[in-house]
Amino acid sequence: MPAPEPNFTPDAAPADAGVTRRSFLRTSAVLTTGLAALAASLKPLLQMNDFPTAERFLQKYYKEMTPDDMAKVIRRIENEVERQYGIRPHVRDLKPMDGVEFVYCLNLTRCIGCRKCVHACVAENNQSRNPEIQYIRVLRLPDGSLDIEKAEHNYAPESVPEKGYFYMPVQCQQCKNPPCVKVCPVHATWQETDGITVIDYDWCIGCRYCEAACPYWARRFNFTKPSIPKERLNPEMSYLGNRPRRQGVMEKCHFCIQRTRAGRYPACLEVCPAGARKFGNILDPNSEVSYILKNKRVFIQLKEEMGTSPRFFYYFDV
Amino acid sequence: MSPGSKTSAVLFGLSTIFVALAAGFLLDFRGQPALLYPIPLVATNFLDTATVRRSYADLVRAGDDLSDFDCYACHERGKPPRLRFDADQHLIVPKEHSDVVMGHGRHGRNNNCFNCHDENNLELLETRDGHQVKFADSPALCGSCHGPTYRDWEAGAHGRISGYWDRDLGEAQRKACVNCHNPHSPRFPSRQPAPGPHLLRPVAAGAASSGTPSNPGSEWVSLVGRDSWRAAVETKLGVLAREDARPTGAVVKLAQYPSR
Numbered sequence: 001m002p003a004p005e006p007n008f009t010p011d012a013a014p015a016d017a018g019v020t021r022r023s024f025l026r027t028s029a030v031l032t033t034g035l036a037a038l039a040a041s042l043k044p045l046l047q048m049n050d051f052p053t054a055e056r057f058l059q060k061y062y063k064e065m066t067p068d069d070m071a072k073v074i075r076r077i078e079n080e081v082e083r084q085y086g087i088r089p090h091v092r093d094l095k096p097m098d099g100v101e102f103v104y105c106l107n108l109t110r111c112i113g114c115r116k117c118v119h120a121c122v123a124e125n126n127q128s129r130n131p132e133i134q135y136i137r138v139l140r141l142p143d144g145s146l147d148i149e150k151a152e153h154n155y156a157p158e159s160v161p162e163k164g165y166f167y168m169p170v171q172c173q174q175c176k177n178p179p180c181v182k183v184c185p186v187h188a189t190w191q192e193t194d195g196i197t198v199i200d201y202d203w204c205i206g207c208r209y210c211e212a213a214c215p216y217w218a219r220r221f222n223f224t225k226p227s228i229p230k231e232r233l234n235p236e237m238s239y240l241g242n243r244p245r246r247q248g249v250m251e252k253c254h255f256c257i258q259r260t261r262a263g264r265y266p267a268c269l270e271v272c273p274a275g276a277r278k279f280g281n282i283l284d285p286n287s288e289v290s291y292i293l294k295n296k297r298v299f300i301q302l303k304e305e306m307g308t309s310p311r312f313f314y315y316f317d318v
Numbered sequence: 319m320s321p322g323s324k325t326s327a328v329l330f331g332l333s334t335i336f337v338a339l340a341a342g343f344l345l346d347f348r349g350q351p352a353l354l355y356p357i358p359l360v361a362t363n364f365l366d367t368a369t370v371r372r373s374y375a376d377l378v379r380a381g382d383d384l385s386d387f388d389c390y391a392c393h394e395r396g397k398p399p400r401l402r403f404d405a406d407q408h409l410i411v412p413k414e415h416s417d418v419v420m421g422h423g424r425h426g427r428n429n430n431c432f433n434c435h436d437e438n439n440l441e442l443l444e445t446r447d448g449h450q451v452k453f454a455d456s457p458a459l460c461g462s463c464h465g466p467t468y469r470d471w472e473a474g475a476h477g478r479i480s481g482y483w484d485r486d487l488g489e490a491q492r493k494a495c496v497n498c499h500n501p502h503s504p505r506f507p508s509r510q511p512a513p514g515p516h517l518l519r520p521v522a523a524g525a526a527s528s529g530t531p532s533n534p535g536s537e538w539v540s541l542v543g544r545d546s547w548r549a550a551v552e553t554k555l556g557v558l559a560r561e562d563a564r565p566t567g568a569v570v571k572l573a574q575y576p577s578r
Contacts, residue, residue: 023322026326030329030333033337034329034333034336036336036340037333037336037337038336040339040343040344041339041340041342041343043343043344044343107475107476110506112508112509114511114512115511115513116364116365116512119360119512120367123360123365129357129359130357131516132515137515154514154515155511155514157511158510159509159510159511160509161508229359232359260483263482263484264487264488265479265481265483265490269480270480271366272478273369273370274498275476275493275498279483280483281484287474287483288473288475288479291473291474292475295470317470
């Protein structure tokens with residue numbers, strides 16, 4: 001039996017086996033257009049300038065790092081800061097002290113609403129200057145009311161204090177029962193034993209759930225690449241504190257962890273001209289904050305009804 | 319449909335999508351960074367941690383000019399100065415002391431220098447019950463009348479403390495009454511507030527207190543390059559509420575920049 005005739009016709013031959021001039025031109029035109037379009041659509045990636053290095057990408061979770069790992073990470077951060085700002089910073093990873101729980105007290109009788117704390121905080125903690133990120137928001141409220149939803153945030157009179165108003169600075173309240181920590185899907189924020197709720201900026205994915213969960217408007221998001229002028233960079237840094245952040249991560253007040261864990265007062269307290277801000281260890285019965293909570297008319301934990309149990313107390317003199 | 323024409327239809331569809339995407343990305347319809355307006359750096363006087371006033375103790379520590387406290391350069395020893403009062407029993411402040419504003423208390427009775435100064439030794443202070451107090455220890459004098467405040471100050475609840483909360487690690491400096499209060503006119507002085515929050519979307523100038531005496535630089539925004547082109551397009555498309563809100567120049571008044 002002869003072998004079956006292959007299914008071969010002279011007409012079909014060019015389509016199956018070879019390339020005609022026409023199909024070659026058509027296909028290559030389509031391919032060129034497609035590739036050009038693909039390249040154009042990937043163009044925005046060129047604007048990405050903050051590709052993580054392999055080192056940062058493979059970095060471990062803060063709580064799983066050994067001291068050696070941390071030393072390496074600190075060296076990496078110091079190098080990155082030096083490359084970007086030309087200043088060699090001093091980065092530390094300060095741990096909570098034993099027998100210390102921080103509490104902040106703010107005297108509403110004394111606050112004059114000058115907002116110096118806001119800017120001392122920005123300077124200390126290397127927040128972005130444009131757009132400007134501020135951890136502290138000073139609210140102006142009419143005397144005799146405490147409806148903070150109706151507070152004025154943008155007051156700008158010639159001089160403060162103004163007659164008929166009082167001022168209430170609000171910042172992270174370092175809650176004992178922090179809603180922001182509960183909602184974080186990646187455990188990038190947690191409460192330390194000294195009461196400070198911290199953020200690992202290298203672990204944060206920027207989902208902003210914590211911002212939504214916080215009843216005190218305390219969390220800030222880096223929508224753009226933070227910009228800090230070289231001459232305003234604070235080189236005394238800590239890993240969980242004021243080291244420069246990247247675009248796309250959250251940040252907030254951390255009681256100046258780089259200062260307070262070294263025994264110093266936070267920057268907002270140091271700059272307050274009226275002495276309205278008090279900070280200390282509540283576990284020490286001789287500290288200022290212990291005296292205030294025992295003896296002064298401490299009227300609120302802000303939004304007490306939320307059950308967050310802040311470590312930030314407001315008090316009056318009279 | 320032959321296999322060849324099916325392939326070319328798919329390829330044609332794909333390339334149309336690619337071209338559309340390319341056009342979209344190139345023209346950047348969405349996803350441009352927000353317009354940034356220049357935010358001036360905050361003046362460094364707002365970052366200053368100095369106290370409102372310098373006390374006698376501060377001057378001594380700094381080795382500064384103490385001639386203001388050299389009473390017997392003009393006064394005579396052993397001869398208490400005579401005070402003069404006007405018809406309403408207000409003290410007449412002599413012109414040599416014209417920097418002194420008598421404003422201690424609102425009742426008008428604290429109008430006698432020797433309520434606090436020792437008339438027999440002007441280089442000392444004296445409490446009402448006759449205890450002599452040095453200028454450097456003035457809080458003891460203030461506390462002789464302002465008991466509860468003095469108690470709070472001693473406990474650290476009133477006044478300023480700076481340095482270290484952990485006294486094992488470093489020193490804390492407690493500021494004295496006169497670091498903040500002028501003893502002759504003790505009301506805490508008012509001052510200019512530092513700039514408030516900078517909004518990504520500036521509010522209209524007329525609206526509540528966005529007036530910017532402390533923040534003049536934020537009134538202007540510079541629209542350059544593609545942003546001004548985009549603004550022109552938006553104006554054409556009627557995105558803006560008022561066409562006249564966007565001047566043609568490269569610089570627009572921030573107050574007129576509408577929120578989107």
